[in-house]
Amino acid sequence: MPKRSSLDAVIVGAGVVGAACAYYATRAGLRVAVIDRGSVAGGTTGAGEGNLLVSDKEAGPELDLALLSAGLWRELAAALPHEIEYEDKGGLVVAPDEASLEALRSFAKGQRAAGVTAVEAGAGDLRELEPHLAPGLAGGFHYPQDAQVQPAQAAARLLAASAAEGALVHLGEEVTGLVVERGTVRGVRTRTRELLAPAVVNAAGTWGGRIAELAGTTLPVLPRRGFVLVTEPLPRVVRHKVYAADYIADVASGSAALQSSAVVEGTPSGPVLIGATRERVGFDRSLSVAALRRLASQAAALFPVLADVRVLRTYHGFRPYLPDHLPAIGPDPRVPGLLHACGHEGAGIGLAPATGVLIAAALSGAEPPLDPAPFKPDRPFGREPGPQGQQP
Amino acid sequence: MPTSPSDPSSQEPSVPGPVVPGPAGLGRALPGSADCGPAVPDLAVVGAGPAGLAAAVTAARLGLRVALLDAGERPGGQFYRRPAPGLGAVRPESLHHGWAAFAAREAALRTHESAGRITYFPAHHVWTVVPDGGRWTLHAVAGPEERSVSVGARAVLLATGAYERQLPFPGWTLPGVVGAGGAQAMLKGGLVLPGKRVVVAGSGPLLLAVAGSLAAAGAAVPAVVEAASYTAYAGRLPDLLRNPGKLAEGATYGGALLRHGVRLLTRHAVTEAHGRDRVEAVTVARLGGDWRPLPGTGRRIPCDALAVGHGLVPQLELATALGCATRSGEDGTVALELDAGQRTSVPGIWSAGETGGIGGAQLALAEGELAAFSVAGRPAPAALVRRRSRLRAFAGAMAAAHRPGEGWTGWLREDTDVCRCEEVPAGRILEATRDLGARDARTVKLLTRAGMGWCQGRMCGPAVAALAGETSSAAGAAPDRRPLSCPVPLRHLAELPQHTD
Numbered sequence: 001m002p003k004r005s006s007l008d009a010v011i012v013g014a015g016v017v018g019a020a021c022a023y024y025a026t027r028a029g030l031r032v033a034v035i036d037r038g039s040v041a042g043g044t045t046g047a048g049e050g051n052l053l054v055s056d057k058e059a060g061p062e063l064d065l066a067l068l069s070a071g072l073w074r075e076l077a078a079a080l081p082h083e084i085e086y087e088d089k090g091g092l093v094v095a096p097d098e099a100s101l102e103a104l105r106s107f108a109k110g111q112r113a114a115g116v117t118a119v120e121a122g123a124g125d126l127r128e129l130e131p132h133l134a135p136g137l138a139g140g141f142h143y144p145q146d147a148q149v150q151p152a153q154a155a156a157r158l159l160a161a162s163a164a165e166g167a168l169v170h171l172g173e174e175v176t177g178l179v180v181e182r183g184t185v186r187g188v189r190t191r192t193r194e195l196l197a198p199a200v201v202n203a204a205g206t207w208g209g210r211i212a213e214l215a216g217t218t219l220p221v222l223p224r225r226g227f228v229l230v231t232e233p234l235p236r237v238v239r240h241k242v243y244a245a246d247y248i249a250d251v252a253s254g255s256a257a258l259q260s261s262a263v264v265e266g267t268p269s270g271p272v273l274i275g276a277t278r279e280r281v282g283f284d285r286s287l288s289v290a291a292l293r294r295l296a297s298q299a300a301a302l303f304p305v306l307a308d309v310r311v312l313r314t315y316h317g318f319r320p321y322l323p324d325h326l327p328a329i330g331p332d333p334r335v336p337g338l339l340h341a342c343g344h345e346g347a348g349i350g351l352a353p354a355t356g357v358l359i360a361a362a363l364s365g366a367e368p369p370l371d372p373a374p375f376k377p378d379r380p381f382g383r384e385p386g387p388q389g390q391q392p
Numbered sequence: 393m394p395t396s397p398s399d400p401s402s403q404e405p406s407v408p409g410p411v412v413p414g415p416a417g418l419g420r421a422l423p424g425s426a427d428c429g430p431a432v433p434d435l436a437v438v439g440a441g442p443a444g445l446a447a448a449v450t451a452a453r454l455g456l457r458v459a460l461l462d463a464g465e466r467p468g469g470q471f472y473r474r475p476a477p478g479l480g481a482v483r484p485e486s487l488h489h490g491w492a493a494f495a496a497r498e499a500a501l502r503t504h505e506s507a508g509r510i511t512y513f514p515a516h517h518v519w520t521v522v523p524d525g526g527r528w529t530l531h532a533v534a535g536p537e538e539r540s541v542s543v544g545a546r547a548v549l550l551a552t553g554a555y556e557r558q559l560p561f562p563g564w565t566l567p568g569v570v571g572a573g574g575a576q577a578m579l580k581g582g583l584v585l586p587g588k589r590v591v592v593a594g595s596g597p598l599l600l601a602v603a604g605s606l607a608a609a610g611a612a613v614p615a616v617v618e619a620a621s622y623t624a625y626a627g628r629l630p631d632l633l634r635n636p637g638k639l640a641e642g643a644t645y646g647g648a649l650l651r652h653g654v655r656l657l658t659r660h661a662v663t664e665a666h667g668r669d670r671v672e673a674v675t676v677a678r679l680g681g682d683w684r685p686l687p688g689t690g691r692r693i694p695c696d697a698l699a700v701g702h703g704l705v706p707q708l709e710l711a712t713a714l715g716c717a718t719r720s721g722e723d724g725t726v727a728l729e730l731d732a733g734q735r736t737s738v739p740g741i742w743s744a745g746e747t748g749g750i751g752g753a754q755l756a757l758a759e760g761e762l763a764a765f766s767v768a769g770r771p772a773p774a775a776l777v778r779r780r781s782r783l784r785a786f787a788g789a790m791a792a793a794h795r796p797g798e799g800w801t802g803w804l805r806e807d808t809d810v811c812r813c814e815e816v817p818a819g820r821i822l823e824a825t826r827d828l829g830a831r832d833a834r835t836v837k838l839l840t841r842a843g844m845g846w847c848q849g850r851m852c853g854p855a856v857a858a859l860a861g862e863t864s865s866a867a868g869a870a871p872d873r874r875p876l877s878c879p880v881p882l883r884h885l886a887e888l889p890q891h892t893d
Contacts, residue, residue, distance in 0.1 A: 014829060040829030046838050152838035156828040172831050232846070232879065269814075269841060289522050289531070289888055296885030307886065310879035313848060 007031055007168075007197035009339075009363055010188050012175050012211055014038075015045035016151055016349050017341050018203035019158035020356030026165045028360045033195055034167060035188060037174035040159055041152035043205045044348060047317025049228060049275050050151040051241065051263070052350040055091040055118070055143035059110035061374035062326055062347070065354045067115050068370055070145050072353035076154075080161060084154045085268055091146030092121070092129055092240040094137050094302070100245040101138045108141050117144050132237050132305050146241050148265070151349045158352075170195075178214045178338075185215055185337030199363055201339045206320035208328075208342030215338045219328055220381050223318035224345065226276040227291040229299070232310045233270025241265045242302060262298035264306070272306065274299040276346065288316075321345040323382055329358050329375035339363070340377040433459040433511065435767050436530050436545030438518050438710060441469020442753040443745025444551030445497050446760030447767075451549075452504040454768040459543050460501070460510055461532060463517040463878075467498055469553055470577065471753045493757060516541060517878045521548055521710055521741075528740065531888070533880055540884040547740050547767050550711050550728075551760060552877075554704035554746035557725070557854050559594075559800055560818070562808045563665030563674075564700070572602045572701030585611050587697025591674050593617035593662040595794045596703040597752075600649065600656075606699070607652035614693050615655045617662055617676055619683055619702070620794045631785040662700060663690060663803035671698055677803070684799025703794050704750045705854060709874035711747060714738050721749045723791035725854070732777075733766030734759055742767055751787030758783060801859060810859065811852040813845020821859045833857040848874055 009025060011018045014036035025032045036042065052073050057063040077086035095101035108118040119142040126133050126140055163169050170190075177189040178200060187196035202211040202219070212219035243263040262274050274295050292314060300307040322328060322343040332338045339362060341355050358375075361368040433456075437448045440462035448460040462469075472494040504510040516532040523529075528548050534541045556573040563569070570578070570586045572594055578584045589612045592603040603616045649656065657676065663685050664675040678689035706727045712718065717729040717737035727749035734742045744763040745756035758780040765772040804810070806819030824830040824839040833849075833856045836842055842856050843849030849856070 039831040039835035041838060042835060046835065152835065156839055159829055160827060169829065171829050231882065289520070292885045293888040296882050300882060300886045307883045309882055311876060311882050311885060312846070312879050314875050
């Protein structure tokens, strides 16, 4: 097999992060292969809502990554087919009372310093931005940079665009081992063959810990379950991504107990999506009635008109998170030849392009557009309690 | 699916006498024992079709306290469907085989109901079953006003039946094209014929029954178009010979069709329905062994309606949401993995009837009764056990004979809508699998919206799975996952009790 000479990298995982890595690596002139045991978008990508958010991130490295990504998504919206349903609809974070509005103000202040556009909306402005919002809210912030894509389409079109430029795509083929020579990763092994390359990119999302293990190292990626409710198709009753202020606290939280605050939004095809809960229960696929209750009651509290619509379906996914809630991006100094691009928790769709650009830069030796140090895969992770879950 | 009218063992004894439950079974407090307050039912039965009804009345006879929840207004399910009382039908049984078996059980239901042994909840659509502190809670949407109702129980029997498998073809969305089961339901429930000249097509024993009913009700049936070959049964001759009742039933249908001059075309399929505002004719073509239409064999048959169906699909969403193990059926559908006592892989959850693999009403009755004995912890009568095995074997033979061949997709065109709710044509599904990396029905759905509409993929699911290459994989098709088994008002979810889960 001539693979040794022809491939520059093997990317494990055909979710949106793996697809974005392939896209930017291919554009950097590298020859890559993407391999996944299932379909494109078969894991967390396919269970996501397609949030491209800056509004929920406090000033810091993740926000920098999100801002870089927001710009890249705008470019991608022009370059990729319209089926990715990119929509720069903006986000609206509402505060039920004066105290949470004050908390939002100081949160937004830090974000503005980092380059986020955050416009305070008074109680009257809220009704103008979202006519169906419940009365009595104290106010909120409008984030015009928040946007949305259809995540499965986004991953599929990124991958198809890479394939058109020469990337190889091997779906339905599971990586069963890594080829390691004298401590250096040289490729991946499947049931039927080896794919050799000087670099292997771990973009296996929630299953990223297992790929690290196959390489003889560790990455403490854990699943965090989330439910989404999907209503019957409705006329446009929700215009932005709307959520309550406590969502921001949830994202940064380390608690294993159920937390949720409904993010409510309309979709181009009509249904309203209501997400998302965050629970650490391992890979538990059973229905959580408590999660559905919270999502539904919070959505109805934000938009009373939704109380009388029907929920057609619910689905769940497992967000891949690392203990400090930052992704692992870049070369793993412990295992030469291994790079990581996983652990994006609930922000993988939004952060995928910036991750792809950082990985492409690491592979080609180019200057990265931002400092990747905070995402170093071998940074110290404190231990935290919580069920690990069996990897299915 | 028909039951034989002449089988005495399927009759409910006319005097239901309470029996003391045995020691095994539920393994919890016996009914009428020291539980305080209004007693939690020992058993909740979901579905009042043949399996659920038989299970409920048998369990009540064995002394269990039963809650029977059913989406329908009246017991009987899809099989024992009757005209609404307002239509003034004098003899609804004339459209049914095995009516006596149903009538006896319905009478028993009423007796147990008035004795307080069964609480019957008609028009209750159970949308989920969840574990709740050592017992189960069933959440339902009730009545046209969509009330929220919760019922607790110590054990649950899922008798949720099946729905019709549809394989799309050009023109299948034209008015006048109805499901074969739908045509039967129209006739049984509303005494309405779908047309004056009705072609019956698809695959499975239901077609003969439907054609017979339509012809008897006065419709012309120019042809019954069956994609399988009845010689496919020959390989399972022993299973067939052990079921003389079933053979007699087949002969009865055959005789009825002959009397009405109905032609049976096997190894043929309707490959297109023609018409402007409604169906005016169909093209019927010969099929190869894998159901691929043979070029040049098409001919037109004029008609004003087409009743089409390709067998039934077990309705499993409540069971799969609970995590019950499934298996691939011989007909290409996914069914529940059940033990000899009708237990699912989840302790405390039983199932009976079509959910364990399509097998018809007679089998459903037998399995419902067996399940009741099992839940009550009592040994089932040997004759009942034998009867179930015999009917299961027959069902297996039938399922294998009518399994759709992979070549059926040969009659699709790129512009044929596969998902009619979201109007997704076959071409878009092929693009998703060929160009966009979809290797299963779930990903096809994510990329095309096929199956995301009102019916949540019940109509197009089997076709999408086939186009995604799922049914040909070694593992077989993946079970449908619909954590909500029907649309639920958001208010119900918001008002669920705090302690749940």
